[in-house]
Amino acid sequence: MDLESKIVHIGINSDEKTGAISTPIYNTASFAHPALGKSTGFDYTRSKNPTRQVAEDGLALLENGSDGFAFSSGMAAATAVLMLYKPGDHIILTDDCYGGTYRLFSQIFINYGISFSIADTSSQQSVMSAIKENTKAIFIETPTNPMMKITDIASLAAICQKRGIQLIVDNTFLTPYFQRPIELGADIVLHSGTKYLAGHNDLLCGIVVTREKTIGEKIRFIQNATGNILSPSDSWLLIRGLKTLGLRMEKHNENAKKIAYWLNGQPHIEHVYYPGLEDHPGREIHNKQASGCGGIISFAVDNPDLVPRILSSVKFIQFAESLGGVESLITFPSCQTHTDIPEEIRHKLGITDKLLRLSVGIENYQDIISDLEQALE
Ligand SMILES: Cc1ncc(COP(=O)(O)O)c(C=O)c1O
Numbered sequence: 001m002d003l004e005s006k007i008v009h010i011g012i013n014s015d016e017k018t019g020a021i022s023t024p025i026y027n028t029a030s031f032a033h034p035a036l037g038k039s040t041g042f043d044y045t046r047s048k049n050p051t052r053q054v055a056e057d058g059l060a061l062l063e064n065g066s067d068g069f070a071f072s073s074g075m076a077a078a079t080a081v082l083m084l085y086k087p088g089d090h091i092i093l094t095d096d097c098y099g100g101t102y103r104l105f106s107q108i109f110i111n112y113g114i115s116f117s118i119a120d121t122s123s124q125q126s127v128m129s130a131i132k133e134n135t136k137a138i139f140i141e142t143p144t145n146p147m148m149k150i151t152d153i154a155s156l157a158a159i160c161q162k163r164g165i166q167l168i169v170d171n172t173f174l175t176p177y178f179q180r181p182i183e184l185g186a187d188i189v190l191h192s193g194t195k196y197l198a199g200h201n202d203l204l205c206g207i208v209v210t211r212e213k214t215i216g217e218k219i220r221f222i223q224n225a226t227g228n229i230l231s232p233s234d235s236w237l238l239i240r241g242l243k244t245l246g247l248r249m250e251k252h253n254e255n256a257k258k259i260a261y262w263l264n265g266q267p268h269i270e271h272v273y274y275p276g277l278e279d280h281p282g283r284e285i286h287n288k289q290a291s292g293c294g295g296i297i298s299f300a301v302d303n304p305d306l307v308p309r310i311l312s313s314v315k316f317i318q319f320a321e322s323l324g325g326v327e328s329l330i331t332f333p334s335c336q337t338h339t340d341i342p343e344e345i346r347h348k349l350g351i352t353d354k355l356l357r358l359s360v361g362i363e364n365y366q367d368i369i370s371d372l373e374q375a376l377e
Pocket of ligand 1: 075173
């Protein structure tokens, strides 16, 4: 079955008794046992719930992994993944990543003895020099949030496999529709499902998909032990959103490409960061490992005074934190999503007071351009 069809058919035949096309919401905390020592396969919703399971199995299928897990947010998913590691372990984190991920490493897991180094994972040399004897994992985003840097997943996976290091990929920006890191050698894929997977700016959720059952079983244990789960109702919303993932991603991609080219020719735009542009340094690698560029564009204006003007002038595009929903949103990373990254690192990366991140929605692209045009005047 083609990926497009797999997406639409998530949950089909999940309720054999009634034949319901839409997955039922099993709003139950507990399940009755037929007899002592017997189970229907479901005992208690923290461990397993039929609605959540449809979402989890669906994502595992799309990412081509062994097991899928649904959490209450993307950060909850990342937390469960980092719980795989022990005091004394070291993890390499891509230098340009979502600010909340950096905060999780630098302000939470550091207190539990898990050290980390940041490295420019788009450079093999920089990764090699960051590897230590106790390095247990490399955690990347590609494209990165917000600078849209590209890491070669297959090459990094080969480095990791040789050294027994796990490769974790945050695949939020592209989703399995455009990029499937496990097929390229990654061990764990995670998502802020809040974004493109759910797609409608109406729920928070996180996803983990593992390459192998052995890691899957560890995540299952962590999820059940910590109670970090997606509710049945939110699982249903996720399934509902997922059904149109293919259509939405195509439209996000098509719109973003047009808008990136348009922005690139505007007088007050200093630089456009989008892997679909010819001058993007990671374009070749990106095209090798992904079938689309997604809907996120970051751009730097030529004067920081323009930033507050743009943010208060946009009417159609909403000035809000988040991305990946059907509505276009604009964000100021240095003051919003990336404030927890030290200023020195932010500036080195280009996350300055001139940088804006646009999450291109699925509206008519001319309306998005018209809004940007009047805001840039
Ligand atoms: C790339 C990426 N990963 C993880 C997260 C965290 O996800 P959530 O907000 O669902 O906790 C975000 C949030 O913006 C993100 O952009």
